[in-house]
Amino acid sequence: MLKKTLMASAVLTILTGCSSTPVEVCTPDTRVEIEQADVTIPSTEDVKVIVLSPDISFQDEARTKLISSMRNELESQISGSGAELVDRTLANKLKKELMFAEQSGRYNTKGASVADIAIITEITASDLTYKYKEAREKTKDDGEVKYYPAECKFEVDVKAITKVVSVPSMTLLKRFEMEGDEQITVEERSSDCPISIAQYQSLASKAAIEAVEHTYDLKQMLAASAHVSELRQCQHGSMVKLNMGKNKKVTPGAEVLFSKAMKSMEGDTEIFPIGTGYVVNNEHNAVTQNYSWVSIDEETALKVQKGSLGKMVPEGCHWSDIECTLK
DSSP states (O other), rough: OHHHHHHHHHHHOOOOOHOOOSSSOOOOGOOOOOOOOSSSOOOOGGGEEEEOOEOOOOTTTHHHHHHHHHHHHHHHHHHHOOOOOOOOHHHHHHHHHHHHHHHEEEEEOOOOOOSEEEEEEEEEEEEEEEEEOOEEEOOTTOOOOOEEOOOEEEEEEEEEEEEETTTTTTTTEEEEEEEEEEEEEEEOOOOTTTOHHHHHHHHHHHHHHHHHHHHHHHHHHHEEEEEEEEEEEEEEEEEEEOOOOGTTTOOOOOOEOOOOOOEEEEEEEEEEEEEEEEEEESOOOOOOOSSSEEEEHHHHHOOOBBTTTEEEOOOOOOOHHHHTTTO
């Protein structure tokens, strides 16, 4: 039944010449039974994450701003992923012992662990540079003389290292080097280019936020994920029901990567990608509060099972953000 329906869908696609993401959801009577996965991969809903306050080992006028801005942005990324964020007050209390555990390689805990993953960050630099440009005049083609006042261009470059570790084993899962910068240009006659503390703090804060925003690998690791619960097939193609929706900031047209888990002969769990799909592109019923419908191709439909994991593929750099694109 599954293969026949898939063949019909494939023929229809060829006849209509339509290969774009469908805009309609298949009706309930087009449901196709699929097997239950033998091994399931934990979704982000099953994961608790603790974000420790970033460390900074050097004295800096923007110290407090740097720490709060970077932590806020990290927490925002995790909240958007659907993972459970450990309360900040509790995180502050546990920071010292988690840092010690990270160095020793083991977190000694009794009972249930407070988190599955810890985010440990160290801000390594916040460098302020400036460039002075003298006042100048420029004659346009039509003879008009344009005057440009003297100016100072300030730039703050923030760097940090973030480690993602599993708790309680404190195994390093991933290490990221993050970097962001922010610039302003102001009129200034003095070639010394004085800058107020408030101006510097503002630049440093924005650079710290950008450092997190531009780390695509971190977004990818923290992306929201959920399990497949149903497959439907109709004239619009094959699509699966994914157990996350607006509650995890799923949007129509978004890309989803599907994976399955298998046990090796040694008993280890191995994860394999089985295909990609796109959230059905309509605002009406493709994405509800708690689930969404994702269009998949014929090959993926043959592999997907109940319990297969669908993970959002975060958007990369916007085409207009050249700086982000070049990183």
